[in-house]
Amino acid sequence: MRLCSISSGSSGNCIYVGSAETHLLVDAGISGRRIEQGLNALDLTARDIDGILVTHEHSDHIKGLGVLARKYGIPVYTTGGTADAMSRMNLGDIPEGIIHEIREDESFMIKDLKIHPFTIPHDAAQPTGFRVECGDRRIGIATDLGKYNDYIVGNLQNLDAVLLEANHDIHMLQVGKYPYYLKQRILGDRGHLSNENAGKLLCRILHDNLKAVFLGHLSKENNYEELAYETVCSEITLGDNPYKARDFKIQVAGRDHISEVITV
Numbered sequence: 719m720r721l722c723s724i725s726s727g728s729s730g731n732c733i734y735v736g737s738a739e740t741h742l743l744v745d746a747g748i749s750g751r752r753i754e755q756g757l758n759a760l761d762l763t764a765r766d767i768d769g770i771l772v773t774h775e776h777s778d779h780i781k782g783l784g785v786l787a788r789k790y791g792i793p794v795y796t797t798g799g800t801a802d803a804m805s806r807m808n809l810g811d812i813p814e815g816i817i818h819e820i821r822e823d824e825s826f827m828i829k830d831l832k833i834h835p836f837t838i839p840h841d842a843a844q845p846t847g848f849r850v851e852c853g854d855r856r857i858g859i860a861t862d863l864g865k866y867n868d869y870i871v872g873n874l875q876n877l878d879a880v881l882l883e884a885n886h887d888i889h890m891l892q893v894g895k896y897p898y899y900l901k902q903r904i905l906g907d908r909g910h911l912s913n914e915n916a917g918k919l920l921c922r923i924l925h926d927n928l929k930a931v932f933l934g935h936l937s938k939e940n941n942y943e944e945l946a947y948e949t950v951c952s953e954i955t956l957g958d959n960p961y962k963a964r965d966f967k968i969q970v971a972g973r974d975h976i977s978e979v980i981t982v
Contacts, residue, residue, distance in 0.1 A: 719855045721879050721980045724748070724756030726861075726934035727973030730778050733859055733881060733934075734760060737852045740829040743770045744848060744859050747778040750785035756976050764790045769828045772796035773838075774845035774862060775803035784809035787816055795820050795828075797835070799844025822846055836873040838863040841908040849873055855982050858882075861935040864909040866919045874923045878982035881971060882920065884933040884950055885910035886940040894940055910935070913946050917953020924954070924961050930980040934971040943970040 724732040730748035734741070734757070741762055746753060754764050770792055773779055786792055788810065794817045796804070801817050820826060822844075825834040835846040840862040847860035847870070858874045861883035874880060891901055891912075904910050911919070916933060933946050947970055951963035971977050 719850070719852050719857055719878070719982050720760075721857050721881065721930070721932070721982070722756075722760060723881065723932055723934060723971035723977040724753060725973060725976075726881070726932070726936070726971035728778060728885070728935065728937045728939075729973060730781060731861065731935060732756065732782070735850050735857050735859070737830055740768050740831045740852075741766050742828065742831065742833075742850070743767055745773055745779040746770055746783040746786055747781045750782045750789065753782050753786065759976050760979065764792070767792050769793045769795055771833065771835075771848050772800055772804075773847065773859075774840060774842035775800050775807060776842060776862070777807075779862075780804060780807070780809065784812060787812050791816065793818055795826075795833070797821065797844040797846060800842070800846075803843040820846075834873070836870065838870065839865055839908050841903065841906075847873065849877075857982065863911050864907040866911070866915070866922075871919070871922045874919075876925065877923065877928060879930040879932075879980050880923070880928070881932040881934045882916055883911040883935040884913045884916035884941070884946040884970075885935050886912055886937045887945055887949065888912050888914065890945075891937075891940040896939070904940075910937070913941065913949035914953060916946075917950040918957065920950065920954055921957040921959045924959055924966065928966060929982050931966055931968045932971045932977065932980075933968065936970065936973065938973065943972075946970055
């Protein structure tokens with residue numbers, strides 16, 4: 719299996735995950751042109767994509783969805799609540815029958831990939847994270863979650879690679895220019911995961927065979943790559959677990975450039 723971030727951040731998200739046979743996107747929150755350029759860097763085109771998994775309806779996750787769906791007829795998989803919310807947004811005409819409704823905690827197959835959606839706490843209609851499996855290989859993607867609990871930890875256990883949100887530095891957010899209501903939304907249980915909490919969550923899911931960690935969905939205003947990386951690494955190294963950060967390949971998924979391709 720391969721995992722690659724085409725773009726990840728508060729201004730747009732699009733993740734590639736696939737096998738030799740099957741190619742998926744998780745979200746399409748950047749322009750169709752940028753998505754196609756990212757796929758070209760992976761020696762793929764949009765015509766190779768077998769499905770788009772949509773986590774939720776916020777614009778930084780669906781901005782390019784309408785264009786891709788119309789141009790290439792790619793099937794879209796998302797919850798009923800998200801599909802309903804998207805129908806009221808300015809995505810243009812989505813071809814009939816292209817959206818496939820999925821349900822949390824009910825796995826489904828796309829060719830040789832098993833996809834397991836799980837609920838995440840976020841201020842959207844019916845948001846999900848995804849666990850994607852091929853044989854004995856497993857990749858998890860969890861962004862836009864205000865908190866984590868045992869249920870989310872359970873869905874992120876025994877992964878070979880994970881892309882996890884590290885959205886903001888709490889101090890930067892608190893002293894920054896955002897209005898009070900927005901700060902409270904981001905800090906709330908249905909907001910976004912801080913660097914510190916991303917590190918604490920990782921401490922719960924680390925294991926000897928975890929090959930790669932991407933830190934994603936960084937805020938442009940309330941975080942920066944070095945701070946997210948150092949904070950998460952400190953939480954791991956100083957946390958209540960048998961590991962040090964150097965035991966794992968940890969990197970930040972970039973906002974404006976394609977990441978390294980991880981093969982597991």
